[in-house]
Amino acid sequence: MAGLGGTWEVVEAQGVDDLLKALGIPYLIRKFANRLYTRDAKIIQQKGKTVTFTDFRGKKEGTVVTFNENAVVHRKDPRGRELEEVSWWEGDHFVVKTKGYKEDLTSHFWRESDNTMLSETVVDEATMKRKWQIVER
Secondary structure (H helix, E strand, O other): OOOOOEEEEEEEEEOHHHHHHHOOOOHHHHHHHHHHHHOOEEEEEEEOOEEEEEEEEOOEEEEEEEEOOOOEEEEEOOOOOEEEEEEEEEOOEEEEEEEOOOOOEEEEEEEOOOOEEEEEEEEOOEEEEEEEEEEEO
16 A cells, blocks of 8 residues: 555544643634644655655645654644654554643554545544545645
8 A cells, every 4th residue: 555645635534622622722713723623634745754744725735844753843833832743653654743732642644545544643532533535646
């Protein structure tokens, strides 16, 4: 099966609000963020164990984050919060651990089939699961 590369859109999402609550995101911001997470799109480029995520909303490319295995990435979230992320591979799962919110969160991304990718993000006892469909190769 191919790596994670491609342009992906979320087609199913569950547990989004619970995850945002666990991160300490205020109610009004959660309502806006919920829409972003359920209609998310990303361009993913993969070269070996290096993975680059580019936000892709409204047909426009946004924030670019490149992960090199076990290297720390410092960035800011859309609200300006300082984040520290580290990534690694567990078999065919790409894992990103994020620090900087009320609780640390861990995200797993893996290819389910040629046209679908799954992701699961866990913080404390909240889990957000999303199914992504490829829209471009």
